[in-house]
């Protein structure tokens with residue numbers, strides 16, 4: 001994301017960013033105009049949630065239990081087997 005420099009109006013680019021709160025992000029900008037080189041911060045926050053996701057995600061975890069029933073197919077892929085174990089643990 002780019003923002004205009006408050007000093008000269010040139011496009012400033014993002015240097016770094018950090019979350020102030022779960023829905024508020026502070027971003028550090030630096031002006032691309034070398035004669036200006038102004039650095040400033042800006043806050044970005046969630047204004048409105050247009051559509052919330054389905055909260056029935058717990059049911060999705062139960063569906064994920066199906067793949068570990070065929071471990072022989074995944075046997076030669078060590079990382080694939082680890083992924084199956086990781087998916088089982090939260091249940």
Ligand SMILES: [Zn+2]
Pocket residue numbers: 005006007008009010031032033036037038
């Ligand atoms: Zn500037």
